[in-house]
Amino acid sequence: MYIVTAEEMYEIDRYAIEKGGIEGKVLMENAGSQVAQQIIQSYDNNQKVAIVVGSGNNGGDGFVIARYLAEYSYDISVFQLVADHKIKGDAAFHKALWLNTSDKLVHVTDSHQLKQRLVDCDIVIDAILGIGVSGAIREPIRSMIDAINHLPVEKISVDIPSGLPANDGLEVDLAIHADQTYIIEAPKETAFCEKTSIYYGKWETVKIGISQMAYAKHASKQRWCIKNVRATFPKREKYAHKGSNGRGLVIGGQQTMPGAIVLAARAALRSGAGLVTVATIKENLPIVSSSCIEATYHLLPNLTDRLTDRDLEAFEKIDAITFGMGIGRDDSQLLSDLIEKLDKPLLIDADGLYHAKPLLETLLQHKAPIVVTPHYGEMAMLTNKTVPEVKRSPFSISRQFAEKYQVYVVLKGKHTIITAPNGEQIVSDQGNAGLAKGGTGDVLTGILLTMIMQHEELLPALANGCYLHGTSADYLVEDNHTERDLLATDVIEGLSQVFRTLS
Numbered sequence: 001m002y003i004v005t006a007e008e009m010y011e012i013d014r015y016a017i018e019k020g021g022i023e024g025k026v027l028m029e030n031a032g033s034q035v036a037q038q039i040i041q042s043y044d045n046n047q048k049v050a051i052v053v054g055s056g057n058n059g060g061d062g063f064v065i066a067r068y069l070a071e072y073s074y075d076i077s078v079f080q081l082v083a084d085h086k087i088k089g090d091a092a093f094h095k096a097l098w099l100n101t102s103d104k105l106v107h108v109t110d111s112h113q114l115k116q117r118l119v120d121c122d123i124v125i126d127a128i129l130g131i132g133v134s135g136a137i138r139e140p141i142r143s144m145i146d147a148i149n150h151l152p153v154e155k156i157s158v159d160i161p162s163g164l165p166a167n168d169g170l171e172v173d174l175a176i177h178a179d180q181t182y183i184i185e186a187p188k189e190t191a192f193c194e195k196t197s198i199y200y201g202k203w204e205t206v207k208i209g210i211s212q213m214a215y216a217k218h219a220s221k222q223r224w225c226i227k228n229v230r231a232t233f234p235k236r237e238k239y240a241h242k243g244s245n246g247r248g249l250v251i252g253g254q255q256t257m258p259g260a261i262v263l264a265a266r267a268a269l270r271s272g273a274g275l276v277t278v279a280t281i282k283e284n285l286p287i288v289s290s291s292c293i294e295a296t297y298h299l300l301p302n303l304t305d306r307l308t309d310r311d312l313e314a315f316e317k318i319d320a321i322t323f324g325m326g327i328g329r330d331d332s333q334l335l336s337d338l339i340e341k342l343d344k345p346l347l348i349d350a351d352g353l354y355h356a357k358p359l360l361e362t363l364l365q366h367k368a369p370i371v372v373t374p375h376y377g378e379m380a381m382l383t384n385k386t387v388p389e390v391k392r393s394p395f396s397i398s399r400q401f402a403e404k405y406q407v408y409v410v411l412k413g414k415h416t417i418i419t420a421p422n423g424e425q426i427v428s429d430q431g432n433a434g435l436a437k438g439g440t441g442d443v444l445t446g447i448l449l450t451m452i453m454q455h456e457e458l459l460p461a462l463a464n465g466c467y468l469h470g471t472s473a474d475y476l477v478e479d480n481h482t483e484r485d486l487l488a489t490d491v492i493e494g495l496s497q498v499f500r501t502l503s
């Protein structure tokens, strides 16, 4: 499923009209009838329904919905919040069709009137503003949206909660707090941003006949689901040997943080890596090696000095490296050596990201791909922004960073956003609140290390890793765990159940 900005949706719409030959009126008919079908399936027709329409095509959708719901005997009233001359084009066409079959259209000019009109309704269908909204919400629409938010009725938004922008990056001024949103065709960026997703309530998409070709041409983001994983997940070769399934290297683990590397190494092995070597200090060896007997070990005298020739020689056979879990924040030369001296795919996580901050310009010199996996706080640190700023613009900030430093970014959150150096993005929204616990990030890193070694294309590889991690947590919470007691180690054990669903 594609995710779009407002500009991309308009381009896709234009493509469907100009190249696909579908008239705008027909797209609007399809949009309204599909939303109406969803409402008919979910809400009884003994309810009193008010449809509030604004000046744009979102209002046009509202007139179509009115026509279909009236056919199914809902008690419908349509309230027009703008002057007649504001309704133009396709919206005016569908307004005329509504008036051919009904006289139920009331002009409302202020919020006080609107409140009185809506007070005995069960459902308000919000077709006031769509993706064409711009700037601060103007009066009288502003007070009208506020009035609707205060009514104890079911609020259903068409396409987008009125007042909410489609794109990330803007401070939300005022918007309908919907219980349910029926999104036309493709979810917009704000459905996946922490500060704005709540306005949508529950949401689903309705299709109106736009071809996938239009999206392939104009959209740059996808939501990753099992269908994508099945299509891209590498098959395990029948005659594979441990060397052909990838040799991964996990570097990290201060004396006080040995758990992080155990989790990463075990997760990498459970996700199918052929061999995993853990490079850490000797004080960690007893605990780490007894917790992960399948891995091999490489001893580093400390986690701060440059790599020796012996280290570099030992790492020569490695297919991909992850650096940073439990490494601490003391000055260290390790990361600059990994960037300069080893041309291997490199995943930088956790404290490793603090070491990466002063080296960002040098990332461009690395000949193999680099992946960074920050959470919101770490992303704010890397980009000199605040956490609220990252939460407001997770798509834009990830894309700018990925393009500037030519790295892959996995911005971890409820909706994890994965960005390629060319700006292409994928959202993985699997997982639950049980993952908000120490160690789960280390498990994700281990899974991603294996995915990096086993795929040719990195963007789907990283998306598949995020899918495995989140879906393991979802299955565990559905079965014998809860969001409260779920541990990072459980997520590793849960991977088998996810793998079984992929073939």
Ligand SMILES: NC(=O)C1=CN([C@@H]2O[C@H](COP(=O)(O)OP(=O)(O)OC[C@H]3O[C@@H](n4cnc5c(N)ncnc54)[C@H](OP(=O)(O)O)[C@@H]3O)[C@@H](O)[C@H]2O)[C@@H](O)CC1
Pocket: 009, 012, 013, 024, 027, 028, 031, 054, 055, 056, 057, 058, 059, 060, 061, 086, 128, 129, 130, 131, 132, 133, 134, 135, 136, 137, 138, 141, 158, 159, 160, 184, 185, 208
């Ligand atoms: N995707 C698809 O393929 C299809 C999409 N369709 C639908 O079209 C919708 C997009 O339609 P759209 O472009 O007409 O924009 P939309 O938001 O309805 O109205 C814009 C008007 O709102 C006003 N306004 C703007 N800002 C404001 C503010 N701050 N405060 C107050 N008022 C403000 C401004 O009017 P003004 O008062 O300036 O004249 C402006 O002209 C889309 O969301 C979907 O529902 C389907 O019908 C068919 C296929």
Ligand SMILES: [K+]
Pocket: 058, 126, 127, 128, 129, 130, 157, 158, 159, 160, 161, 162
């Ligand atoms: K709306």
